[in-house]
Amino acid sequence: MQALDNARDRVAGAVDDARLQARLEGLAQFGAVQPGQPRGGVARQALTEQERLARRWLAAEFAGRPGYAVGIDAAANVYVRRQGSDAGAPPVMTGSHVDTQPLGGWLDGAYGVAAGLEVFAALDAAGVHTRRAIETVMWTNEEGSRFAPGLMGSLSYVCPDRLAEFQDARDAQGVPFGQACAEARADFAAAAREAGWQWFDTPLARPLHAYIEAHIEQGPILEARGLQVGCVTAIQGVRWFRVTVPGRSAHAGTTPASARDDAQAKAIALAHALLEYGRAQDDEALRLTIGRWQCRPDSINTIADQVVFTVDTRHPDARVLDALQARLQALLPPGATMDTLQNKPTVTFDGGLTALARQACRALRLTHQDMLSGAFHDAMPLAGFCPTAMLFAPSIAGISHHPEEHTAIEDLAACTRALAWCLTDLAGQTDAPPANASFTSTR
Numbered sequence: 001m002q003a004l005d006n007a008r009d010r011v012a013g014a015v016d017d018a019r020l021q022a023r024l025e026g027l028a029q030f031g032a033v034q035p036g037q038p039r040g041g042v043a044r045q046a047l048t049e050q051e052r053l054a055r056r057w058l059a060a061e062f063a064g065r066p067g068y069a070v071g072i073d074a075a076a077n078v079y080v081r082r083q084g085s086d087a088g089a090p091p092v093m094t095g096s097h098v099d100t101q102p103l104g105g106w107l108d109g110a111y112g113v114a115a116g117l118e119v120f121a122a123l124d125a126a127g128v129h130t131r132r133a134i135e136t137v138m139w140t141n142e143e144g145s146r147f148a149p150g151l152m153g154s155l156s157y158v159c160p161d162r163l164a165e166f167q168d169a170r171d172a173q174g175v176p177f178g179q180a181c182a183e184a185r186a187d188f189a190a191a192a193r194e195a196g197w198q199w200f201d202t203p204l205a206r207p208l209h210a211y212i213e214a215h216i217e218q219g220p221i222l223e224a225r226g227l228q229v230g231c232v233t234a235i236q237g238v239r240w241f242r243v244t245v246p247g248r249s250a251h252a253g254t255t256p257a258s259a260r261d262d263a264q265a266k267a268i269a270l271a272h273a274l275l276e277y278g279r280a281q282d283d284e285a286l287r288l289t290i291g292r293w294q295c296r297p298d299s300i301n302t303i304a305d306q307v308v309f310t311v312d313t314r315h316p317d318a319r320v321l322d323a324l325q326a327r328l329q330a331l332l333p334p335g336a337t338m339d340t341l342q343n344k345p346t347v348t349f350d351g352g353l354t355a356l357a358r359q360a361c362r363a364l365r366l367t368h369q370d371m372l373s374g375a376f377h378d379a380m381p382l383a384g385f386c387p388t389a390m391l392f393a394p395s396i397a398g399i400s401h402h403p404e405e406h407t408a409i410e411d412l413a414a415c416t417r418a419l420a421w422c423l424t425d426l427a428g429q430t431d432a433p434p435a436n437a438s439f440t441s442t443r
C-alpha cells in the first residue's frame with residue numbers, strides 16, 4: 001500500500017501548470033475566433049475540420065511514444081491509451097469532449113481532455129507504471145448544437161444500437177451525422193497511418209473499470225465559496241423539444257389582421273406563455289431556455305408561414321419536467337407540433353468513486369464540496385455503464401458557453417492533481433513494465 005500511497009502523491013505532484021496551460025492554449029487555436037487570443041472565443045463544432053485537426057493534434061502528443069497507442073471507434077470517439085502491465089484488464093478511462101458551441105469558450109470539454117493528457121505526462125515524469133491501462137477519450141458531439149441530440153459519442157459507446165439512430169441527424173446545412181462521422185474516422189486513421197502511430201482496436205462498449213471526468217463547473221458555486229474542487233454526485237435531468245408552429249404566408253402590407261394566419265404571432269404568444277409558466281413555478285432549480293428560433297420565409301415584408309423553435313428544460317426532479325412538458329403540449333396552438341430531441345433523466349454517480357474523489361482532495365489538501373451538475377456531460381451515459389464520477393474546477397463568474405469562459409490555471413491544475421491521484425489509485429501502481437501485447441500496427 002505504501003507504494004500506491006507514494007505513487008498517487010508523486011503523480012499528483014508531477015502535474016505541471018505550465019504544460020497544462022500550453023496544451024489548453026494550443027488547443028484553443030483550433031477554431032479560434034481571434035487567433036492567438038485563447039479567450040477570444042472558439043468556434044469548433046462537432047466533426048468540423050477544426051475539431052478533426054484539434055483531435056489529431058491532441059493525440060499526437062503521446063501517440064508516437066512507447067507504451068502509448070491511439071484508436072477511433074465507430075462513433076468517431078478518439079482514444080489515447082497509456083498501456084498497463086495487464087493488457088487484458090478493463091482500463092480506467094478519463095477524458096471529455098473538444099467540440100464547442102457555435103461560439104464557445106476555450107475550456108468547456110477541452111479542459112477534461114487536456115487534464116487526462118496531463119496525467120499521462122505526470123505519470124511519465126514520475127516514472128510510474130500502472131497495472132490497468134488508462135485511456136483519455138475525446139467523445140464525439142457532446143454539445144448537440146450541430147447535430148441533436150448531444151452526447152452522441154458516449155451514448156453510442158454505452159449502447160452501440162443508438163449509433164444507427166443518429167446517422168440521419170442533420171446540421172443546419174443538411175449534412176448527415178453519419179457522413180461527418182465517416183469522414184472523421186477516415187481522416188484520423190489516415191493521419192495515424194501517415195505518422196506511424198501505434199494503433200489499438202476500439203470496439204464500442206468495451207468493459208471499463210471506471211470512468212472519471214474533469215470539467216469546469218460552468219456555474220458560480222465553487223468560485224462564490226472559494227473552493228478548489230467540486231466532487232460531483234449527480235447530473236440533473238434534461239429534456240429538449242423542437243416546436244413547429246404553422247401559419248400561412250401573405251403580404252405584410254395588404255393583409256388585414258382579420259385575414260392573417262401569422263406563425264410568428266402564434267409562436268411568440270406560445271413562447272411567452274411557456275416562459276410565464278416557468279416564472280410562475282417560482283423554483284430556483286428550474287431551467288427553461290428557448291435557444292433557437294427559425295422563421296420561414298424570414299422576410300421583412302411577408303407574414304411567416306412557419307416558425308420552429310427549441311426548448312431546453314432541466315431539473316433534478318422528473319416530475320417537474322413532466323409537468324412542464326404537459327404544459328407545453330397543452331399550450332400548442334392548433335396545427336402546432338412538438339417533438340422530443342432528447343430526454344435524459346437525472347443520474348447519480350457511484351458512491352465509491354465520489355468517496356475516492358473526496359479522499360484525493362483531502363490527501364492533496366484541496367478545498368472541496370459535493371455538488372450537482374446543472375450541465376449534462378459524457379459522464380451521464382457512462383454512469384449507467386461503469387462506476388463513474390466527475391471533478392469540477394471553478395468557473396470565473398460562472399460564465400460558460402461564452403468567449404469569456406475562464407478558470408485560473410492554478411485551479412485547473414489543482415483539479416488535475418485530484419484527477420491524477422484518482423486515476424493512479426484506480427489503475428493501481430506496479431513495478432512491472434507496460435505490456436505491448438494489445439497494440440496492433442497502424443492500419
Ligand code: HGY
Nearest residue numbers: 142143150374375376
Ligand atoms: O448543454 C449542456 O449541458 C452541455 O454543456 N452540453
Ligand code: MN
Nearest residue numbers: 108109142377
Ligand atoms: Mn462540456
Ligand code: MN
Nearest residue numbers: 101108143401
Ligand atoms: Mn457545453
